[in-house]
Amino acid sequence: MRKTVAVLFGGQSSEHDVSCVSVQTVVANIDKSKYEVILVGITKDGKWLLADSLDAIASGQWVDGKTKVVFSPDATDQSIWLIRGENAQNIHIDVVFPVLHGLYGEDGTVQGIMELARIPYVGCGVLSSAVTMDKLYTKMLVDAIGIRQAAYVPVRKSELSDMSATIARIEEKLAYPVFVKPCNAGSSQGVSKADNREALVTALNLAAEHDRKILVEETIVGRELECAVLGGEDCKASGIGEVVAAAEFYDYEAKYHNAESKTVISPELPEGKEEEIRTAALKIFKQLDCYGLSRVDFFLTNDTNEVVFNEINTIPGFTAISMYPMLWEAKGISKEQLVEKLLQSAMARYND
Secondary structure, rough: EEEEEEEEOOOOOOOEEEEEEEEHHHOOOOOOOOEEEEEEOOOOOEEEEEEOOOOOOHHHHHHHOOOOOOEOOOOOOEEEEHHHHHHHEEEEEEEEEEEEOOOOOOHHHHHHHHHHHHHOOOOOHHHHHHHOHHHHHHHHHHHHOOOOEEEOOOOOHHHHHHHHHHHHHHHHHHHOOEEEOOOOOOOOOOOEEEEOOHHHHHHHHHHHOOOEEEEEEEEEEEEEEEEEEEEOOOEEEEEEEEEEOOOOOHHHHHOOOOOOOOOEOOOOOOOHHHHHHHHHHHHHHHHHOOOOOEEEEEEEEEEOOOOOEEEEEEOOOOOOOOOOHHHHOOOOOOOOHHHHHHHHHHHHHHHO
């Protein structure tokens, strides 16, 4: 008998469109002989709707759907309600696959709904999802295990009312150029580089449009390297991939709209650095209490070949150019096998 998997996509974050691409790859690689798939789309304004097909997702027509989806928080139900007009249908759900990037999807909020409902779900739990979504708290926890990171200064949006004092505090610790990032945005949304005080003011105001907490970091000049982690207590690290950005840094535009940006699987690295990165990725994954999947990003400095942790993504992209599935394909795990492993790990967590 087939199990029923609800696949969540879209969402209210700035990465809504990326999610709508990722979900098509995930669903295309779910074994339909084992699973019945229910597509649940979340519009940019937060409406949960039933999507009829992948074609409807590709065209964007799903946002005009008339069937609402409501997850029951009742742990004895483990179900969703499909509501259309005065008609309502209750469907048991065996497992949920969230393909949601960024806020209100990758940050523990959706995971909390699944925990209340006691429905198994792919990926990290509430705590690790929330912590890893927040760049500041990620840094604080990774500091505790002694892995090198960029030096940083945290800034709250409320502090921008006294911009002079805020700028002085940043300049006291960091030299230009610096990177300015919203703590809780993804896909490099709201991230910018500041080469001087005037640019820093602009960058802080831009980041504040995306979050009330901001991270200002020293600039690390080096190669951008990524490692995929898969599993639970017995997690494994993939090989290494390298991002070659067409722009000055790998921002949203360079990542998704510039054909000259590319990824390289198994790049040539100085001796010992691949294993150092793989070991660090596993340590970070465990320190942040991750489960299922994550992509851990690093720099390798140009001058000293030092490995520097950059960030972690707990629901990494599954688009045609996404590093996570490509890294596992290089290790002999196809996309279909990868999706199956993720679904099985989700259900195993609830059977332990």
